[in-house]
């Protein structure tokens with residue numbers, strides 16, 4: 001479970017997260033909201049790239065804010081980025097191994113990388129350099145990095161952006177298998193409401209850094225406030 005309490009992030013005069021209190025406990029939870037709503041900023045707080053001026057965040061009862069980003073990765077936190085961050089001059093295996101090197105003892109790395117490679121079905125391109133991968137393969141490498149070691153919470157920032165419907169369907173099936181196969185909770189940001197509906201039993205809607213709605217995804221998406229603010233309906 002992710003527990004967020006009175007969280008405030010301030011950049012100059014802007015508060016991308018403004019007194020947010022929310023608890024997310026679904027195996028795959030959704031995070032939606034208009035552009036600039038604070039979604040990526042919330043992921044940055046959880047992963048340690050942004051320090052809030054106030055508030056608390058805990059994952060499965062462990063307080064996060066005093067931990068460095070690397071300590072959080074070692075504690076089981078993983079994330080993918082809105083703009084994928086595959087290392088161009090490493091192979092697919094090299095990209096996965098870069099995470100394993102940080103989180104696992106020497107003798108467990110190869111097996112974990114191999115399992116992640118199979119999970120995201122990239123064995124055929126294991127030795128291909130990052131620079132030669134297409135966008136779908138890059139998105140899969142990002143997901144593969146998230147399942148190396150023992151993930152507890154996986155944060156995915158628009159993992160299906162730019163993918164075809166078919167590719168996004170494959171990604172969705174993989175994401176849905178994560179809680180059962182890895183025991184990790186997943187928090188997914190996406191603008192594709194159909195994808196969120198298909199994956200997430202619970203969804204948090206942010207608007208101007210505040211909670212607009214939180215609850216079962218179908219109920220949240222049917223709420224008039226959400227339809228007005230996010231789906232552009234009046």
Ligand SMILES: Nc1ncnc2c1ncn2[C@@H]1O[C@H](COP(=O)(O)OP(=O)(O)OP(=O)(O)O)[C@@H](O)[C@H]1O
Nearest residue numbers: 011014016033034035036037038039040041042082
């Ligand atoms: N490092 C920063 N410095 C100043 N302002 C920032 C910074 N990062 C984000 N912001 C601002 O905070 C607000 C929230 O941005 P954020 O990237 O979290 O939105 P988002 O919900 O992820 O949007 P999108 O759907 O476009 O990805 C925006 O107004 C943005 O301009």
Ligand SMILES: [Mg+2]
Nearest residue numbers: 039040041082
């Ligand atoms: Mg964003």
